[in-house]
Amino acid sequence: MAKVLRTEQVWKAGILSKPKSDENLLRDAISNVLKALQRNVESKRSRYKDKVLPYVFSMNTYWYIYMRTRNTELGKILGELYMKKNYKVVAEESAYLYQKQAWGGPVRLLDKEELGRINNEGIGGLVKGKMEAFMKGFDEISQRHKSNYSIPDVDLRRQIKEAIIKLVMPAHTEFLDTYSSVLQVKLYLSPDSIEGLLNQIFGGSDRLSEKNMSFRRKEFKDRSEGRNLVSSEQNREVKDFRRSKSNTTDA
Numbered sequence: 001m002a003k004v005l006r007t008e009q010v011w012k013a014g015i016l017s018k019p020k021s022d023e024n025l026l027r028d029a030i031s032n033v034l035k036a037l038q039r040n041v042e043s044k045r046s047r048y049k050d051k052v053l054p055y056v057f058s059m060n061t062y063w064y065i066y067m068r069t070r071n072t073e074l075g076k077i078l079g080e081l082y083m084k085k086n087y088k089v090v091a092e093e094s095a096y097l098y099q100k101q102a103w104g105g106p107v108r109l110l111d112k113e114e115l116g117r118i119n120n121e122g123i124g125g126l127v128k129g130k131m132e133a134f135m136k137g138f139d140e141i142s143q144r145h146k147s148n149y150s151i152p153d154v155d156l157r158r159q160i161k162e163a164i165i166k167l168v169m170p171a172h173t174e175f176l177d178t179y180s181s182v183l184q185v186k187l188y189l190s191p192d193s194i195e196g197l198l199n200q201i202f203g204g205s206d207r208l209s210e211k212n213m214s215f216r217r218k219e220f221k222d223r224s225e226g227r228n229l230v231s232s233e234q235n236r237e238v239k240d241f242r243r244s245k246s247n248t249t250d251a
Contacts, residue, residue: 027077034065034078038086055098056149062091063156095160102149103164106137110175127179131188134172138194145201161202169195 041061045054066087069075075083109130115123151157173191176183189197 030074030077031082034086037065050144050148052098052102052144052149055094055101056151059091059094059098059156060151060153062087062094063153066091067153067155091156095156095163099160099163099167102141102144103167106134106141107168107171109134109137110171112175112178115179123179124182127182131175131179131183134175135188138168138197142197142201151202157202161198164202165195165198168198 041058045057048054048057066083069078069087070080070083115126115130151160169191172194176188176191
């Protein structure tokens with residue numbers, strides 16, 4: 001291989017050119033192949049119409065390349081610094097952008113700043129609207145993960161899950177605690193239930209709990225039509241939610 005590369009160097013640079021070492025020739029050749037692969041990845045990710053999929057695709061791809069080459073002869077030739085800069089860091093940046101694009105929207109809906117400017121008489125409807133919008137956004141993202149946003153690598157999926165839990169859980173818990181006097185808390189998924197769903201989403205299963213997901217979709221539909229839903233049990237776990245219709249309207 002080195003002999004072939006040395007011959008190519010002579011053809012390109014001339015017989016009087018200063019020859020490179022076999023290791024440098026091999027490193028340059030491998031680097032060129034990986035750069036071509038990287039251009040192909042970037043070209044493919046630009047074709048996605050979904051705003052989140054490009055980040056999921058690049059995160060998975062660059063993480064795979066880094067993890068599969070770091071402790072191999074190929075990784076040693078290129079060097080750990082090169083591999084981290086061109087693949088690990090890019091995968092981590094894509095993971096951050098995925099988190100921001102996919103989960104940042106629902107979390108921002110629970111921002112309390114604008115509610116501080118509303119008087120107590122008008123705050124109830126806004127608080128309920130924010131929580132409903134959050135749950136709808138959470139449901140939509142959950143469904144997309146179920147069908148499109150796959151993260152095959154177990155370690156990467158675990159890291160992403162931990163980051164999303166740290167992003168979503170504090171905002172959701174604080175909002176429920178702050179406005180518990182306005183919200184009928186038992187009508188909404190508890191913090192434990194939200195965490196349980198996130199564990200399902202990033203647990204490596206191809207299917208989320210159909211009972212959990214169908215419950216939320218039915219709940220959103222009924223609320224939009226002005227009907228009230230109540231839970232038939234006090235258990236805070238999602239798996240024990242039961243639906244029942246009431247003849248009274250929401251307070």
